[in-house]
Amino acid sequence: MRSERKHIAVVLQNVKLPFIFEEAEALGLELTFFYNSEDPAPGGLPGVIKCVPIPIFSDASAAFQIMKAEHEQRRFDGIVTLSEPSLNFVAHVAQSLGLRFLSPETVENCRDKRSIRRTLDSNGLNTPGYIYHDGTRELDLGSLSFPLVVKPTNGFSSQGIIRVDDRDSLLEAVKNVQDINERELSRIARDKPGIIIEEFIDGPEYVAETLSINGAVFVLSIGDKGDCKGPYFEEGIYIAPARIGDQQRQRISQEVIAAVKAMGITDGPAHTELRVNADGKPYVIETAPRVGGQGISHYIVKETTGVNLLKLVFLNALGELRESDLPNPVVPSKTAGNYIIPVRGSGVFQKIDCERNILDDASVNRVMQFFERGKLVRPYPHFSGYPGFILTSHDNHQQCEDFYKALDENLVIEYD
Ligand code: ADP
Ligand code: CA
Ligand code: CA
Ligand code: CA
Ligand code: CA
Numbered sequence: 001m002r003s004e005r006k007h008i009a010v011v012l013q014n015v016k017l018p019f020i021f022e023e024a025e026a027l028g029l030e031l032t033f034f035y036n037s038e039d040p041a042p043g044g045l046p047g048v049i050k051c052v053p054i055p056i057f058s059d060a061s062a063a064f065q066i067m068k069a070e071h072e073q074r075r076f077d078g079i080v081t082l083s084e085p086s087l088n089f090v091a092h093v094a095q096s097l098g099l100r101f102l103s104p105e106t107v108e109n110c111r112d113k114r115s116i117r118r119t120l121d122s123n124g125l126n127t128p129g130y131i132y133h134d135g136t137r138e139l140d141l142g143s144l145s146f147p148l149v150v151k152p153t154n155g156f157s158s159q160g161i162i163r164v165d166d167r168d169s170l171l172e173a174v175k176n177v178q179d180i181n182e183r184e185l186s187r188i189a190r191d192k193p194g195i196i197i198e199e200f201i202d203g204p205e206y207v208a209e210t211l212s213i214n215g216a217v218f219v220l221s222i223g224d225k226g227d228c229k230g231p232y233f234e235e236g237i238y239i240a241p242a243r244i245g246d247q248q249r250q251r252i253s254q255e256v257i258a259a260v261k262a263m264g265i266t267d268g269p270a271h272t273e274l275r276v277n278a279d280g281k282p283y284v285i286e287t288a289p290r291v292g293g294q295g296i297s298h299y300i301v302k303e304t305t306g307v308n309l310l311k312l313v314f315l316n317a318l319g320e321l322r323e324s325d326l327p328n329p330v331v332p333s334k335t336a337g338n339y340i341i342p343v344r345g346s347g348v349f350q351k352i353d354c355e356r357n358i359l360d361d362a363s364v365n366r367v368m369q370f371f372e373r374g375k376l377v378r379p380y381p382h383f384s385g386y387p388g389f390i391l392t393s394h395d396n397h398q399q400c401e402d403f404y405k406a407l408d409e410n411l412v413i414e415y416d
Contacts, residue, residue, distance in 0.1 A: 006028075006078070007076055007077050008077060009034060009067065009070070009076045009078070010024075010032070010034065010048075010079075011067075011081040011086045013083060015042045015045060019299060020298075022046050022047070023047075023311060024046070024310075029047060031048045032048070032070055034053075034070075035052070036056055037058075038057075038058075056086060057085070064089075064093055068097065071097050077317075078099060079097075082290055082295055087289065088107055099317075100267070100319050103264075105264075110265070110288060110289050112192065113286065114153050117196065123262035125255065126255065126284070128200075131144060131197050131198075132195070133174065133194065133197055144197065144198075146170075147163055147164065147165045147202075148163070148164050148197050149197070149198055149230070150170065150176075150195060150197050151198075157383045158235065158380065159185065159381065159383035160180035160181070161233045161381060162230070162381050174197075177195050177381075178195065184383075201275040201277050201283045202229075202275075202277060203276045204224070204225075205285075206282075207274075207292065208223075208252065209221040209271060210265075210269065211270075211313075211316075212270065213316075213321055213322070213323050214323075215266045219256060221301050221304060223239055223337075224240070234380050237338070238293075239335065239336075239397060239401070240300045240332065241332040252274065252276070255274065263289070265287065268313060269313055270287050271297055272286070291309060297309065298313075299338070304334050306327075312325060334393055335395065336392065337392050339403075342387070343380070344413045346377050347416055348374060348375070349376075349414075350415060351373060351414050354407075354411045358406060359390070363399070363400075363403055364390060365391045366389075366390075369388035370389075371388065
């Protein structure tokens with residue numbers, strides 16, 4: 001008997017962030033979940049009819065053949081990934097199998113920080129001074145002025161992102177990032193070991209979640225991401241809606257919409273990070289063509305506005321998304337946040353301790369711990385993963401901030 005249900009391929013997912021599975025089940029979709037063959041076999045995931053291991057990073061063409069065979073057995077109606085390092089692969093698979101996704105070129109352009117800078121700059125968007133350094137020639141800073149940020153062109157999760165205030169620390173940081181490119185990013189950023197050096201935008205950071213429908217870009221949420229001054233940029237808090245006035249919101253929205261369009265994200269979700277300088281001028285740092293945080297952005301959007309972002313993402317994958325699926329305008333009625341448990345140290349991870357009842361607070365919706373006892377954790381700018389997330393919702397921004405301060409004071413991360 002042929003199933004009437006739509007069948008979607010999901011490629012890589014941290015299974016401790018189950019929104020994509022939960023929403024698929026609620027929508028009556030059937031997922032085939034392609035997981036990294038280096039990870040343990042998952043089980044018991046809602047909405048998933050089959051789990052298939054693929055050697056996505058060690059042998060992409062074998063991984064593709066496996067997916068093709070599954071597709072021939074039972075056709076996929078769509079393909080989705082929330083995983084940054086899988087985007088390129090998924091774009092190629094989609095193109096080969098005739099499924100809807102952004103083109104490999106568009107995805108590649110968003111993955112590469114040099115292309116992002118070039119594209120935004122040539123489209124008249126606010127762009128910090130920057131240079132590309134391939135390591136072969138002597139470093140020429142041109143007209144750049146300190147402080148600067150040094151980054152791997154194809155990194156993610158702030159791995160190898162270093163702020164420097166003078167030339168000596170710059171040279172040291174460049175060496176450090178070259179090393180991270182070679183040793184830690186080479187599997188994912190193969191053949192792309194370059195470095196971007198750009199001016200530090202001094203001011204608060206924001207993140208916007210958007211959805212593109214047939215070239216039109218809709219801002220679903222703008223959230224606060226703190227104001228980290230470096231020298232390293234560990235992810236901290238995400239609180240939405242951002243505490244900003246209408247005019248600032250308008251300015252940020254315009255810049256974000258223009259950036260998403262410039263990057264060629266004509267359909268589907270994007271997660272755009274930006275900073276606003278002392279003059280109130282927004283600078284896009286990067287735009288990722290995906291739902292942020294492997295589903296965290298879905299939680300934030302749904303909790304604050306009621307809009308089911310992942311449902312819209314599935315509809316987009318199926319080619320069924322219409323503007324009328326979105327309320328107009330999208331208005332937040334609640335505050336929600338993600339408290340990213342800080343690494344706070346290094347060594348062999350033991351446990352996260354907290355004053356017992358703080359996590360029993362009514363504002364806490366989910367607690368997710370990713371570090372397991374015995375994990376070796378290196379300090380930033382190396383990236384060992386996130387210790388865990390605490391997802392909350394509140395009546396207002398102040399309550400959320402106050403609660404996160406209490407978490408800061410009460411969580412203890414133990415290492416040996
Ligand atoms: P990744 O892909 O690793 O997330 P990003 O370019 O987004 O790399 O940088 C990570 C973080 O570093 C940003 O979220 C921001 O806090 C900080 N950062 C990066 N570039 C700049 C910049 N030019 N000015 C100020 N902060 C920056
Ligand atoms: Ca990134
Ligand atoms: Ca970030
Ligand atoms: Ca980023
Ligand atoms: Ca609750």
